[in-house]
Structures are given as C-alpha cells and as structure tokens.
Amino acid sequence: MASSQVKRIGVLTGGGDCPGLNAVIRSLVKTSVTEYGWEVIGYEDGFEGLLLQKFRPLSGSDVRGLLPRGGTILGTTNRCNPFRYQSEIEGRSVEKDMSQTAIQNFHSQNLDALVVIGGEGSLKIALELHHKGLPVVGVPKTIDNDLDCTEVTFGFYTAVETAKDAIDKLHTTGESHHRIMILEVMGRTAGWIALEAGLAGGTDLILIPEIPYDIEEVCRSLLARKRYGFGVAVVAEGARSVTGETVTHGTNALGFARYGGIGYKLGAEIAERTGLDVRVTVLGHLQRGGSPCAYDRILATRFGAQAAHAVASGKFGDMVALHAFRVNTVSIKRAVAKVKLIPPDSELVRTARDIGISFGDPAGVPSSVALTGAP
Ligand code: F6P
Numbered sequence: 001m002a003s004s005q006v007k008r009i010g011v012l013t014g015g016g017d018c019p020g021l022n023a024v025i026r027s028l029v030k031t032s033v034t035e036y037g038w039e040v041i042g043y044e045d046g047f048e049g050l051l052l053q054k055f056r057p058l059s060g061s062d063v064r065g066l067l068p069r070g071g072t073i074l075g076t077t078n079r080c081n082p083f084r085y086q087s088e089i090e091g092r093s094v095e096k097d098m099s100q101t102a103i104q105n106f107h108s109q110n111l112d113a114l115v116v117i118g119g120e121g122s123l124k125i126a127l128e129l130h131h132k133g134l135p136v137v138g139v140p141k142t143i144d145n146d147l148d149c150t151e152v153t154f155g156f157y158t159a160v161e162t163a164k165d166a167i168d169k170l171h172t173t174g175e176s177h178h179r180i181m182i183l184e185v186m187g188r189t190a191g192w193i194a195l196e197a198g199l200a201g202g203t204d205l206i207l208i209p210e211i212p213y214d215i216e217e218v219c220r221s222l223l224a225r226k227r228y229g230f231g232v233a234v235v236a237e238g239a240r241s242v243t244g245e246t247v248t249h250g251t252n253a254l255g256f257a258r259y260g261g262i263g264y265k266l267g268a269e270i271a272e273r274t275g276l277d278v279r280v281t282v283l284g285h286l287q288r289g290g291s292p293c294a295y296d297r298i299l300a301t302r303f304g305a306q307a308a309h310a311v312a313s314g315k316f317g318d319m320v321a322l323h324a325f326r327v328n329t330v331s332i333k334r335a336v337a338k339v340k341l342i343p344p345d346s347e348l349v350r351t352a353r354d355i356g357i358s359f360g361d362p363a364g365v366p367s368s369v370a371l372t373g374a375p
Pocket residue numbers: 016078119142143144186187188237252258259288
C-alpha cells in the first residue's frame with residue numbers, strides 16, 4: 001500500500017516495559033500526523049487491547065512531553081497471545097485461538113497498518129498476524145538487547161546505566177566492609193546487561209549464560225581479590241554452571257522461562273566454599289523503570305519515525321533496526337529466528353579478560369589460588 005492510501009494506523013506496546021517506549025510512541029505519532037497526515041490510535045495493554053477493543057486516539061498533543069517519561073502510556077502485558085488466548089470457563093482455564101477476532105477488530109477500525117513495539121514474543125505474534133494478512137511493522141524493544149538483526153534495542157543502555165550505578169554503590173559498601181558483593185541483573189538467556197554493566201562498573205567477575213561458570217573457578221577468582229580486601233561480581237539472571245544448573249520458576253504466558261535468584265544461590269555456595277563474607281543484591285525491575293538515557297531517547301525517536309516511513313512504503317512484515325549506525329528495516333521473520341547471544345570469543349569478552357575480569361571459567365584464573373580463606 002502506497003503512503004497516499006494510508007489514512008489511519010494503530011500502535012501497541014507488548015511484553016515487558018522498557019525505557020524509551022513512550023519516546024517511540026511520540027516519534028511515531030508526530031511523524032504520522034505531521035509528515036503524512038494520518039490518524040493514529042493506540043491500543044491499550046498490548047494485544048489485549050486489540051482483542052478487547054481497548055484503544056484511544058493519539059494526536060500530537062497526546063504525545064507532548066513523552067520523551068523523558070519511562071513506562072508506556074498505552075500500558076502493556078506479557079500475558080496475552082491472541083493465538084493462545086487464556087480465559088476461564090466454569091472455573092477452568094482454557095486456551096483459544098482468537099487471532100481472527102484480532103484481525104476483524106483491526107479492520108473494524110478502518111486501520112491500514114499496525115505498528116507493534118515489542119520484544120521477541122510480541123514480534124513473533126506480530127509475524128503470525130502478518131501471515132494471516134495483517135499489515136504489520138515491528139519496532140524492536142527490550143532491555144535484554146537479545147533481538148537479532150539489530151545492533152541495539154532501545155532501553156538496553158538505560159538498563160546498563162542503572163546496573164552500572166548499582167555496581168558503583170556496591171563497590172563503596174563492599175570496600176568498607178571487606179565483603180564480596182554480588183549483583184544479579186536481568187537478561188533472560190543473554191548476558192548483555194551483565195557484560196556491559198560489568199565492564200562499565202569494573203567488576204571482578206562477570207557471569208553470563210553464554211559462558212558456563214565453574215563454581216570452583218568462581219571461588220578462585222574471588223579469593224584472588226584477597227589482597228584488595230573486597231570484590232564485586234555481576235551475574236546475569238540466566239547464568240548457568242558447567243553442569244547445567246540455572247534458576248528458573250516455570251514459564252510466562254508467552255512461553256518464556258521466568259528467571260530470578262541465581263545471585264542468592266551463588267552467594268550461598270561461595271560463602272560456604274570460601275568462608276568469604278558475601279552479600280547479594282537482585283536489581284530486578286529497577287532496570288526496566290525510569291527515564292530513558294540520551295542514547296535510548298535518540299534511538300527510540302529514530303525507530304518511531306522509521307516505523308512511520310516503513311508503513312508509508314508498505315514494508316509490512318518488517319521491523320525497524322539499527323545496522324552500521326543507520327536505521328533501516330529487516331524482516332521480522334529473520335529477526336525472531338534466533339536470539340542474539342554474546343559470542344564467547346567476541347571483542348567485548350576478550351577486552352574484559354584482557355583487563356583481568358573473570359567469567360568463572362577456567363580461562364584466565366590462576367589455578368595457584370587456594371580455595372580457602374577470607375579476604
Ligand atoms: O525481557 C525483559 C525482562 O525484563 C527480562 O530481563 C526478565 O527476565 C523479564 O523481562 C521479567 O519479566 P516480568 O515482567 O514477567 O517480571
């Protein structure tokens with residue numbers, strides 16, 4: 001569909017929230033209204049809004065002042081998949097394919113396109129809807145930075161900033177008390193937040209899912225900090241041991257594993273094996289909240305404008321993406337085909353190793369360090 005035929009578009013935010021969502025909405029609405037003269041409606045609470053017809057018009061004045069605001073004015077949920085809609089019938093939970101209702105509702109609003117701002121789960125749903133004929137454009141969102149085919153997702157650097165600030169604070173208290181401080185950060189199966197926050201905060205140890213840790217090496221690397229009297233470690237929530245141990249708590253409605261608690265498990269193991277005084281902090285949803293940093297505001301603004309241009313040029317089934325400093329589009333199908341993980345031999349990992357940061361694996365830890373004693 002050429003831009004002259006587009007008159008009205010819809011937008012929704014799906015999955016976990018992330019700093020910069022409002023900045024994307026603002027930029028998309030401004031570009032749609034001023035550049036193309038379209039009307040925009042915003043569906044509330046992700047795909048649930050599309051199914052239950054919860055929406056509101058979004059004009060230029062509705063998005064004024066949104067650039068620095070965290071969260072999403074449209075609301076979001078990671079519990080609604082139109083292809084596997086959960087409802088209760090006579091006290092029993094039943095799953096139903098409601099995708100046709102979603103498509104009918106879209107057409108009943110005379111929409112010409114739907115912009116889905118979401119992570120892997122929401123974009124997979126968007127792709128399935130596109131296969132059923134819905135003209136969809138995606139905008140990649142996640143603090144985890146694990147979406148493929150884009151170099152960065154907005155929200156990631158704000159989360160890294162929050163984690164870096166936490167590491168800075170743990171350094172001062174850890175040093176004062178001669179303790180080992182462990183910070184657990186988010187990221188699901190990817191270690192991007194842990195790796196970049198660990199580099200920015202200068203931690204001694206970084207544990208990421210992509211490099212399985214050996215508890216003996218973890219202990220050795222922290223005992224090697226003995227001469228400094230304290231140590232700081234960052235652990236990704238999805239970190240796994242060489243024997244395959246992780247900490248998960250079932251799955252969410254989109255089928256993704258729920259993480260949280262590996263920091264406590266590691267803290268207890270380290271304290272028991274080494275006698276070190278260990279404290280654990282789980283940063284949790286602080287990483288998703290708050291105002292986006294400058295980088296995320298700019299990237300979100302570029303993504304929002306590019307999403308409008310993608311609609312105008314009929315690039316349905318595509319997602320906006322950052323590649324070699326330029327924002328363009330790639331097919332959602334390619335982007336969701338695999339999760340973007342950290343290559344264990346990447347330059348970032350090598351740089352961390354070069355400056356003496358341990359990943360809890362045999363590489364880089366002097367085996368001469370004894371496995372006992374306090375710092
Ligand atoms: O995908 C973003 C993310 O913040 C993950 O890092 C984390 O595991 C998950 O969402 C937590 O989601 P929930 O909103 O269900 O707590």
